[in-house]
Amino acid sequence: MVFGREIILEVKNLSKVYDKEVLHIDHLALRRGRIYGIIGPSGAGKSTLLRLVNLLEPPSGGEIHFLGRPISMNGNVSRTDAARREMTLVFQKPLLFQTSVEENVAFGLKARRFTREEVRARVDILLGKVGMREFAGRHAGTLSGGEAQRVALARAVAFEPALLLLDEPTANLDPSNIELIERLILDLNRETAMTIVMVTHNIFQARRVAREVIFMHEGRVVETGETEKIFTSPEDPRTKAFVEGRMVY
Ligand SMILES: Nc1ncnc2c1ncn2[C@@H]1O[C@H](COP(=O)(O)OP(=O)(O)O)[C@@H](O)[C@H]1O
Numbered sequence: 001m002v003f004g005r006e007i008i009l010e011v012k013n014l015s016k017v018y019d020k021e022v023l024h025i026d027h028l029a030l031r032r033g034r035i036y037g038i039i040g041p042s043g044a045g046k047s048t049l050l051r052l053v054n055l056l057e058p059p060s061g062g063e064i065h066f067l068g069r070p071i072s073m074n075g076n077v078s079r080t081d082a083a084r085r086e087m088t089l090v091f092q093k094p095l096l097f098q099t100s101v102e103e104n105v106a107f108g109l110k111a112r113r114f115t116r117e118e119v120r121a122r123v124d125i126l127l128g129k130v131g132m133r134e135f136a137g138r139h140a141g142t143l144s145g146g147e148a149q150r151v152a153l154a155r156a157v158a159f160e161p162a163l164l165l166l167d168e169p170t171a172n173l174d175p176s177n178i179e180l181i182e183r184l185i186l187d188l189n190r191e192t193a194m195t196i197v198m199v200t201h202n203i204f205q206a207r208r209v210a211r212e213v214i215f216m217h218e219g220r221v222v223e224t225g226e227t228e229k230i231f232t233s234p235e236d237p238r239t240k241a242f243v244e245g246r247m248v249y
């Protein structure tokens with residue numbers, strides 16, 4: 001295993017059919033330790049892809065391999081321990097438990113039999129990272145959108161999952177929260193080997209944060225590549241239209 005080259009997630013012929021097929025990805029591979037930005041117009045299938053990878057919904061067909069093991073084959077999902085523990089999805093609207101900020105972040109840690117002191121210390125570090133230390137005792141229901149999303153992120157990364165999936169995590173936030181969360185994503189990536197996949201409809205955000213960009217359109221991955229290449233010399237005319245803001249949707 002060479003750091004930065006190891007494939008941690010691979011999908012093949014992955015398909016999702018609702019009334020019609022809304023996703024069909026021939027092949028996509030994500031490497032350990034990288035930040036990927038998934039961009040594409042509304043309805044392109046970005047959220048569907050994250051939901052399938054996170055096993056929230058079964059695919060209609062195809063394969064998903066995670067950390068070298070199949071977790072979904074031909075519509076049959078097998079929720080391996082790795083899939084449960086090593087992958088987290090954060091939504092656009094943060095889902096928090098109706099309890100304190102501290103309890104929210106401690107949740108997963110307690111389940112793993114850390115001592116109380118270990119849990120407390122880890123929660124404190126995590127809240128510090130997201131600038132929420134002084135909110136530790138607050139009830140989650142009293143937080144603003146940006147504060148809640150920061151807590152959701154702290155909870156999601158408490159375990160340093162191998163794969164962090166973010167679905168438009170800053171879509172409803174103000175600029176200062178957006179900046180904080182982008183910085184956190186970059187820090188996490190630098191300090192850990194976490195692979196981060198961020199769906200964003202904001203091409204500027206993808207350019208700021210992602211090392212590689214995946215452009216989706218009408219359920220397909222049209223083009224993937226190093227971020228600067230996608231923005232400066234995309235190969236597909238649809239990618240070019242999208243990054244230049246000319247794609248009508
Ligand atoms: N539960 C569902 N039932 C039927 N159609 C769905 C469902 N979820 C998503 N879709 C459709 O699948 C397509 C892709 O949606 P989505 O993955 O949410 O796109 P994106 O996140 O890129 O905006 C859209 O046409 C959407 O209407």
Ligand SMILES: [Mg+2]
Binds near residue numbers: 046047048
């Ligand atoms: Mg979406």
